[in-house]
Amino acid sequence: MSGGVLPQAGEWVEHRGRRARIVRIPNLREAQLRDERGELFTAPIHELTPERHEEVAGEAGRALDSEGYATALRDAEFRHSVIEPLLRLGPTRTRAQVEAVARDHGCDPATVYRWLKKYEATESVRGLMRRVRSDRGGGRLPDALEKLMDSLIEQDYLTEQRPTMQNVYERLKSEVDRANRTRAEGEPELRLPGFQTFRRRIYRIEERRRVSRRFGGRAARVLDPVLGHYPGATYPLAVVQIDHTPLDIQLVDTVHRLPIGRPWITLVMDVFSRVVLGFYISFDNPNAFAAGAALTHAILPKDLWLARHEEALDRILGLLRAEMGEAVVGDHTSKLDWPCYGRPVLVKMDNAREFRGHMIERALREHVSDREFRPVLRPQYGGHIERLLGTLLREIHTLPGTTFSNPRARGDYDAEEEATITLEAFETWLTAYILGVYHRRVHSELDMTPLAAWEAGLLHGSDDHPPTGLPERIMGDRADRLRMDFLPFFEATVQRTGIRHGGLIYMSDVLRRYIGARHPDHPTRARKFLVSYDPRDVSAVYFLDPDLDRYFEVRCRQPNFPSMSIWELRATRVFARKHRIKLEDERAVMNTFRLMRRLVQGEEEQTKSVRAEAEKQRQRARVDRPAGAEKAEPPSKDRSALNPFKKAREIKPFDDIE
Numbered sequence: 001m002s003g004g005v006l007p008q009a010g011e012w013v014e015h016r017g018r019r020a021r022i023v024r025i026p027n028l029r030e031a032q033l034r035d036e037r038g039e040l041f042t043a044p045i046h047e048l049t050p051e052r053h054e055e056v057a058g059e060a061g062r063a064l065d066s067e068g069y070a071t072a073l074r075d076a077e078f079r080h081s082v083i084e085p086l087l088r089l090g091p092t093r094t095r096a097q098v099e100a101v102a103r104d105h106g107c108d109p110a111t112v113y114r115w116l117k118k119y120e121a122t123e124s125v126r127g128l129m130r131r132v133r134s135d136r137g138g139g140r141l142p143d144a145l146e147k148l149m150d151s152l153i154e155q156d157y158l159t160e161q162r163p164t165m166q167n168v169y170e171r172l173k174s175e176v177d178r179a180n181r182t183r184a185e186g187e188p189e190l191r192l193p194g195f196q197t198f199r200r201r202i203y204r205i206e207e208r209r210r211v212s213r214r215f216g217g218r219a220a221r222v223l224d225p226v227l228g229h230y231p232g233a234t235y236p237l238a239v240v241q242i243d244h245t246p247l248d249i250q251l252v253d254t255v256h257r258l259p260i261g262r263p264w265i266t267l268v269m270d271v272f273s274r275v276v277l278g279f280y281i282s283f284d285n286p287n288a289f290a291a292g293a294a295l296t297h298a299i300l301p302k303d304l305w306l307a308r309h310e311e312a313l314d315r316i317l318g319l320l321r322a323e324m325g326e327a328v329v330g331d332h333t334s335k336l337d338w339p340c341y342g343r344p345v346l347v348k349m350d351n352a353r354e355f356r357g358h359m360i361e362r363a364l365r366e367h368v369s370d371r372e373f374r375p376v377l378r379p380q381y382g383g384h385i386e387r388l389l390g391t392l393l394r395e396i397h398t399l400p401g402t403t404f405s406n407p408r409a410r411g412d413y414d415a416e417e418e419a420t421i422t423l424e425a426f427e428t429w430l431t432a433y434i435l436g437v438y439h440r441r442v443h444s445e446l447d448m449t450p451l452a453a454w455e456a457g458l459l460h461g462s463d464d465h466p467p468t469g470l471p472e473r474i475m476g477d478r479a480d481r482l483r484m485d486f487l488p489f490f491e492a493t494v495q496r497t498g499i500r501h502g503g504l505i506y507m508s509d510v511l512r513r514y515i516g517a518r519h520p521d522h523p524t525r526a527r528k529f530l531v532s533y534d535p536r537d538v539s540a541v542y543f544l545d546p547d548l549d550r551y552f553e554v555r556c557r558q559p560n561f562p563s564m565s566i567w568e569l570r571a572t573r574v575f576a577r578k579h580r581i582k583l584e585d586e587r588a589v590m591n592t593f594r595l596m597r598r599l600v601q602g603e604e605e606q607t608k609s610v611r612a613e614a615e616k617q618r619q620r621a622r623v624d625r626p627a628g629a630e631k632a633e634p635p636s637k638d639r640s641a642l643n644p645f646k647k648a649r650e651i652k653p654f655d656d657i658e
Contacts, residue, residue: 014049022048028339028455028470046303046473076128077365078200079115082107086116088238088345092465105203106196125365141197145190148175149201157202158213169198233271234464236457237471240277240344241385242268242294244286248393250401250419251426259416262403263423265392265430266290268298269385271348273453274443275340276388276434278302281427288359289535292486295347299367299482301473302338309428316432336435340454342471344368363486395433399426484542484551484626487532493517498557499531499541502569504586506541508554510630534626535566542629551629558586564593572596 011022013033020033023040031045082105086093095109098116102109118127141149149172157168176192183189202210233239244266250259264286268277278298280290297305306313313336347368396402401419421429439451446453461467474482492499494514498507517527532542532551539561542551555561564572569589575596576583583589 015043015047025459025470028458029337045470046301072129073125074204076125078204079128080119080125081204083112083115083119086112087119106199141193142188142190144179145176145193148172148179148190149193149198153202153205158205158210160214160216162214165199165202166195169195172198234462235468236270236272236454237342237344237468238465239271239346239348240268240298241271241348242266242291242298243350243385243389244290245389245393247281247396247426248403249396249399249421249426250403250415251421251423252401252419253422257420257422259401259419263426264290265389266294267385267389267392268294269388270340270344270454271384272457273340274384274388274446274450275439275454276450277340279430281423281430283423289488291349291360292363292488295363295368296483296486299341299343299474300479301341301475306336306338309431312425312428313432313435316429317436336432338435340451341473343474359486359488362489366485367482391438392430392433395437399429480626481551484532484629487534487542487626489530489532491528492531493526493528499529499543499554501531501533501541502538502566503573503583504538504561504569504589505557506554507557508543508552510543510545510552511554532626537563538566538569539563542626553629556586558590561586561590562593568593 013020013022015033018035020035020041022031023034024032025045026032029045030042031048032040032042034040082101086098086101089097098112099109102112115128119125152168152172152175156163156171157165173192176190180189244264246262246264249262251261251263252258253260261283263281263283265279265281266286267279269275270277278294278296280294280297282290284290317336345368347364399421401415401421403415440449442449443453448456456462457465457468458470459467490501492501494511494517496515498505498511500506514527514529519525519527529546530544531554532544533540534542538556540553540555543554544551572589572593573583575581576592581588581592583592
């Protein structure tokens with residue numbers, strides 16, 4: 001089911017043009033319905049279409065990079081911080097709880113209910129943004145006043161002396177009066193903001209930071225979760241965790257079947273049910289792109305993904321069934337199912353750089369309610385996902401090519417000599433193990449299987465939370481937009497030649513209206529635009545039109561520029577410096593890349609590092625490309641199959657990708 005509405009018994013839906021009411025949802029795959037003539041029938045849930053609901057209007061008419069948009073977005077984020085505790089409660093929230101939140105923040109309960117309705121209709125912070133009014137005169141505080149407020153909050157309020165908000169506000173009055181008395185001739189007079197504006201500014205500061213600065217670290221730990229029952233994880237998708245780990249196995253390349261190294265996995269887990277929501281495996285070190293790919297896999301339905309792997313999964317499932325028995329994996333009639341998807345309320349992650357970048361922050365702000373970081377040296381915050389990763393690693397120790405977890409366990413076993421599994425085959429094995437074994441095995445802390453816990457939370461609820469219904473199925477254009485938002489991005493101006501990035505220039509007709517554009521709020525400044533890119537193929541970038549809020553594919557201006565990863569581009573530049581080749585334009589880059597590839601192709605079979613880099617490029621090439629942008633010219637068929645630069649260690653993947 002798609003469209004942003006959770007299916008519940010009693011709701012009217014459409015199935016292939018047939019209007020019907022949901023009678024019962026017995027499982028995660030199908031629903032029982034009664035049509036307008038009273039006939040009962042059963043239909044797959046993913047084929048149901050909800051009745052149309054008008055979306056809450058966002059910021060139509062306001063440029064995405066304008067100060068008005070930035071101010072409206074800050075206000076929306078504050079509103080979200082107010083209602084976030086109520087969102088976590090879901091259907092269990094009471095009017096008394098809403099009134100308490102309203103009272104704490106100095107607003108009317110009706111206002112809080114209105115914010116809840118807007119957010120739940122769009123499931124996006126942008127749904128809480130004020131609509132543009134024709135009579136609105138712009139309410140942003142002057143920069144001088146912004147700096148003054150921030151300075152007083154930092155130096156006066158966030159101290160162990162713990163002055164009240166009213167005391168600091170009185171100090172702000174004095175500072176504003178002093179600034180007005182001493183202002184230079186011609187400077188505008190500062191206007192004192194209202195107390196509620198000042199109070200909202202303080203509440204935008206993370207609660208744990210406020211408590212820690214005013215009451216000390218020990219008091220702030222009251223907000224910490226306790227290992228075991230995870231606070232807030234009372235229903236599916238309430239809290240998910242994401243983490244990376246290297247896998248204890250040597251894999252082989254797909255061409256020569258020779259060992260190339262250990263891959264990394266980025267895995268996303270639902271804390272309530274312990275189901276695996278998604279993962280991403282590659283030979284690259286942990287990075288923001290891997291985190292975005294894993295979260296995208298977790299949020300979107302897996303139907304098409306499973307269909308593409310069906311034949312290989314059935315083969316692996318048969319082997320697991322023979323080894324572990326039908327009691328664990330199911331009989332030969334059982335089909336692998338992965339009904340675990342949806343937008344989480346809270347994403348918990350560690351403090352690694354890739355989780356703190358602008359790309360992840362921007363994407364989560366658009367598609368997830370909130371995120372939190374694991375405090376340093378507090379391992380209980382990541383216990384659930386680390387135990388799951390440990391379980392997977394133990395199972396991997398049964399595969400050929402395993403490196404085991406330590407030298408004692410490995411003994412005389414030669415992992416490279418025994419390695420026979422490619423990355424594609426390992427990905428298939430892992431999927432079959434997760435869906436056929438892990439999801440169907442009783443979990444010691446749940447007293448049921450993870451899949452049963454997931455289904456129970458959605459359809460039946462628990463003592464702590466009522467049933468939430470099936471998650472929204474994000475499909476079609478909205479799924480494409482989600483994939484685009486989780487790509488790395490940069491900001492750039494549009495010049496007469498186009499957009500410049502990484503030494504390449506990109507041009508398309510869609511850019512012409514923005515050539516030499518000035519900032520909408522600061523005419524003396526050049527206007528910068530948001531541009532996403534896929535590091536696996538820099539032959540094109542994706543320009544976000546700020547007026548249309550839509551991505552457009554913009555290709556490299558050099559005709560027939562080959563599909564080339566960002567690592568291959570860097571290797572080409574190193575190769576050019578070594579051989580004193582001038583890379584004056586895209587044509588020179590293209591020709592040097594092809595020369596480099598021809599010169600060292602013969603080294604691939606001989607050198608492990610070169611084979612590893614070649615396999616990385618093959619894996620990057622096989623992953624689906626972004627589909628959420630308006631298409632330009634079709635990609636060049638002259639696609640690189642490998643990165644032949646033999647000193648690959650000089651090229652550090654994702655050094656500057658957030």
